[in-house]
Amino acid sequence: MSVAENLARVREQIENAARRAGRNPNDITLVAVSKTFPVQAVLEAYQAGARDIGENRVEEAREKIPEVNRQLNEGKLRWHLIGHLQRRKAREGIAWFDVIQSLDTLRLAETMNRHAVAAGIQVPVLLQVNIANDPQKFGFAPEPRAALWREMEKIAALPGLRVQGLMTIGPLVATAEQARPYFRGLRVLRDELAARFINVEWRELSMGMTDDYAVAIEEGATIVRIGRAIFGQRG
Ligand SMILES: *Cc1c(COP(=O)(O)O)cnc(C)c1O
Numbered sequence: 001m002s003v004a005e006n007l008a009r010v011r012e013q014i015e016n017a018a019r020r021a022g023r024n025p026n027d028i029t030l031v032a033v034s035k036t037f038p039v040q041a042v043l044e045a046y047q048a049g050a051r052d053i054g055e056n057r058v059e060e061a062r063e064k065i066p067e068v069n070r071q072l073n074e075g076k077l078r079w080h081l082i083g084h085l086q087r088r089k090a091r092e093g094i095a096w097f098d099v100i101q102s103l104d105t106l107r108l109a110e111t112m113n114r115h116a117v118a119a120g121i122q123v124p125v126l127l128q129v130n131i132a133n134d135p136q137k138f139g140f141a142p143e144p145r146a147a148l149w150r151e152m153e154k155i156a157a158l159p160g161l162r163v164q165g166l167m168t169i170g171p172l173v174a175t176a177e178q179a180r181p182y183f184r185g186l187r188v189l190r191d192e193l194a195a196r197f198i199n200v201e202w203r204e205l206s207m208g209m210t211d212d213y214a215v216a217i218e219e220g221a222t223i224v225r226i227g228r229a230i231f232g233q234r235g
Contacts, residue, residue, distance in 0.1 A: 003041060004048035006230045007032070014224065017217035028217060031080050031206075033227030035060060036234045039067045045230065046072060054101075054225050056083025061096045082167070082225055084138045091115040094123050101126040101167045101206055101223075104138040109155045116160025124162050126206050126223075127155070129189065131182045132171040139168065142189055149196060156197050165204030165222070166190050176212040183207050183219035 018025040033054040081097040130139030170179040194202040206223035208216025
């Protein structure tokens with residue numbers, strides 16, 4: 001199957017899941033996750049209509065993004081960082097990516113803010129939440145809520161960041177259905193934040209990958225991040 005055929009099938013499944021949930025499919029952004037795949041694969045995705053591309057490492061981004069942009073004459077794609085960003089690479093992360101979906105600590109937020117302010121820009125970010133409390137995963141702990149509110153208060157006040165919502169990686173489970181309570185938990189948390197911090201957008205819920213995006217959409221995902229179903233198995 002070609003990237004174009006795969007994309008068409010994924011789009012159809014996104015529409016089906018949105019309809020089942022009584023949602024407008026246009027409210028869901030598909031981020032094509034090209035990590036480990038070459039520039040050519042990203043160009044194929046672009047030709048097939050993809051406009052949002054996800055990468056998880058700065059090292060890979062610095063090889064790929066300038067080359068893709070050069071071939072497309074710049075500015076045609078929105079690049080999303082979806083993997084952990086070390087603070088010492090924060091400045092470079094901001095430079096390559098249009099959206100940082102993996103903002104996972106207050107300290108990283110403060111470092112990013114410093115670089116953004118120095119550059120005179122405001123960086124769109126999503127806050128990554130470790131919704132299943134998985135010790136192997138990055139992200140803000142959802143509990144206790146009081147501690148999370150204190151951190152959010154500080155992040156919401158940083159002038160160099162524009163918080164747009166939350167991101168999570170579903171737990172590794174046998175069936176997608178088993179991930180549902182965690183996706184629902186992220187939506188509940190988002191609604192609580194929206195009630196508490198009314199000057200922040202909180203629009204986006206980035207959740208759902210190849211194995212579980214239909215369930216995530218039923219639970220309110222506005223962004224799905226899909227790699228294998230578009231580009232094939234990673235080596
Ligand atoms: C790799 C990755 C994805 C895409 O995963 P697939 O299972 O290939 O769809 C989505 N989100 C994050 C954070 C990833 O690292």
